[in-house]
Amino acid sequence: MVLFPASFAILALWLYAVLRLRSGPYLMTLAMLPFGMFAVVQLPALGDLSITAAVLFAALAAGLAAARTLTSPALSRVEVNFATIALALFAVYAVFSALVLPRLFQGSFLVVPIGRNATGIRIDPNFPSVVAPVGPSNSNLSQSFYILIGFGFFVAFCGWLRRNGAIAGERLLAVAATINIVLATLNLLELDTILSWFQTATYTLHDQQTMGGFRRAIGGFAEPAPFGAASAAFFAYFAQAWGYSYRWRDFLLAAFSAVFVILSYSSTGFAALGIVVGVFALKAFIGILKKSRRRHSLIKIIGFSTGLAATIAVIGATPVLEILIDLLDRLFFSKLDSLSGVERSAWSAAGMNAFSSTWGLGAGAGSLRSNGMLPVFLGSFGLPGTLAFLLFLWLTIGRPAYQIADPNLRRVYASAQLAALAQLTAMFLSMTVPDPTVFLMATCAIASIARERAMSASRRTIERELSEDAALQRGLVH
Numbered sequence: 001m002v003l004f005p006a007s008f009a010i011l012a013l014w015l016y017a018v019l020r021l022r023s024g025p026y027l028m029t030l031a032m033l034p035f036g037m038f039a040v041v042q043l044p045a046l047g048d049l050s051i052t053a054a055v056l057f058a059a060l061a062a063g064l065a066a067a068r069t070l071t072s073p074a075l076s077r078v079e080v081n082f083a084t085i086a087l088a089l090f091a092v093y094a095v096f097s098a099l100v101l102p103r104l105f106q107g108s109f110l111v112v113p114i115g116r117n118a119t120g121i122r123i124d125p126n127f128p129s130v131v132a133p134v135g136p137s138n139s140n141l142s143q144s145f146y147i148l149i150g151f152g153f154f155v156a157f158c159g160w161l162r163r164n165g166a167i168a169g170e171r172l173l174a175v176a177a178t179i180n181i182v183l184a185t186l187n188l189l190e191l192d193t194i195l196s197w198f199q200t201a202t203y204t205l206h207d208q209q210t211m212g213g214f215r216r217a218i219g220g221f222a223e224p225a226p227f228g229a230a231s232a233a234f235f236a237y238f239a240q241a242w243g244y245s246y247r248w249r250d251f252l253l254a255a256f257s258a259v260f261v262i263l264s265y266s267s268t269g270f271a272a273l274g275i276v277v278g279v280f281a282l283k284a285f286i287g288i289l290k291k292s293r294r295r296h297s298l299i300k301i302i303g304f305s306t307g308l309a310a311t312i313a314v315i316g317a318t319p320v321l322e323i324l325i326d327l328l329d330r331l332f333f334s335k336l337d338s339l340s341g342v343e344r345s346a347w348s349a350a351g352m353n354a355f356s357s358t359w360g361l362g363a364g365a366g367s368l369r370s371n372g373m374l375p376v377f378l379g380s381f382g383l384p385g386t387l388a389f390l391l392f393l394w395l396t397i398g399r400p401a402y403q404i405a406d407p408n409l410r411r412v413y414a415s416a417q418l419a420a421l422a423q424l425t426a427m428f429l430s431m432t433v434p435d436p437t438v439f440l441m442a443t444c445a446i447a448s449i450a451r452e453r454a455m456s457a458s459r460r461t462i463e464r465e466l467s468e469d470a471a472l473q474r475g476l477v478h
Contacts, residue, residue, distance in 0.1 A: 002042040006197045010053060025061035026160055030172045032057055033439050034180035036221035039201035049142055050201040058438045062152030065159055083395035083448050084155055090388035091151040094365045097381055098140040101364035107133040109357040111368035112350045114139040127343045134363050143366030146435040153438055157445040166412045166450035177234040177253045184219040184260045211265035228269020229426030231261045236276040237419035244411035268430045272422040344371040351375030365434050373427040380434040396444040404454040416447035
């Protein structure tokens with residue numbers, strides 16, 4: 001086991017936060033989300049596996065919550081909702097798949113292994129990926145642990161949010177978004193000496209990539225894609241929150257996050273940002289069509305028309321359209337024919353081949369590397385695990401926000417829902433391993449508890465009204 005100088009400082013900070021703050025375990029976990037390149041521990045015995053700070057602190061938060069629950073006399077009052085059951089089914093099948101399926105199907109078809117030092121047949125002499133017969137490996141254990149940690153953190157974070165309110169989760173996300181902006185600023189200012197203290201993971205660091213002569217922002221991550229995706233998720237949350245609250249904090253966090261998505265020049269980040277902006281545009285258009293006071297409708301129409309006219313004027317008067325077309329060509333269209341695009345296409349094909357070769361059961365968590373959430377999940381977990389995870393998503397972020405009466409809870413739910421959508425968009429494009437990530441678990445937990453609290457409040461209101469009506473009826477009878 002290898003520890004780094006920054007590891008001792010961050011572990012001391014975690015201990016201080018846990019001892020002094022109720023939110024300590026969860027504050028430290030979410031605060032570490034922007035440090036995607038920061039490994040606190042490295043395990044040479046498991047192929048130099050890097051345990052990042054966010055994953056480690058999520059595991060510690062889950063462990064502390066479990067210890068407190070087991071030693072509490074209120075154990076019988078532990079609440080478990082349907083989303084937790086769906087995620088438990090997913091986690092159980094993931095562990096089963098990792099332990100059993102690689103041995104059941106051992107040697108029966110070829111996969112792209114996850115391990116960095118894997119040996120096998122080169123797919124193409126132009127890139128390093130290899131294919132090898134499916135079989136058990138250390139990656140089955142490591143991916144199972146990541147999934148179990150995600151499940152444990154979701155359960156623990158939901159319990160904390162029930163006691164402290166879903167809005168408390170929003171405050172923790174604001175801290176994480178602020179840290180993400182600070183790290184991105186340090187990166188663009190080329191203060192690499194400071195960032196090097198936290199760039200300890202064994203991932204390949206792509207901190208000198210450029211696009212059109214400009215340095216691509218990576219913040220605290222290893223490369224532009226995960227940084228762009230995380231920034232898009234932060235933008236989604238706080239832009240949606242600003243639409244409800246009109247708070248300066250939400251506006252500034254959304255604005256800076258959007259700027260850094262653009263400066264990452266990441267196709268994954270741009271796609272997530274585009275989906276979020278598309279959702280906002282659709283909501284604005286529907287809002288114009290809805291019945292409202294004439295003055296409000298006129299203001300909406302004028303604002304929409306002014307924005308459209310200004311966009312057309314800028315495109316016509318400047319070379320921005322040519323620059324945008326060139327950028328889109330580099331990020332999306334030409335990328336499919338690049339070596340990276342061809343390699344990732346081969347990964348996707350291998351994932352879908354694993355799905356069909358296992359009769360829909362999957363090759364097991366950690367058995368293969370693929371590209372895109374669908375090939376990764378179907379190739380790893382098959383239909384059972386994929387359907388369980390989709391059910392979890394539906395139960396946490398799948399229902400519309402307008403059903404929530406409380407405006408604060410509606411804001412939190414809608415914001416967490418859109419942030420999760422941004423992450424899922426990125427996963428559908430560039431996910432390579434079957435870890436649902438701590439970030440997605442956090443946003444789903446916030447959305448789940450916001451909706452749970454809102455529905456509970458609605459039920460209490462209905463019960464009170466029914467009780468009052470019954471009392472009134474009894475009074476009339478007597």
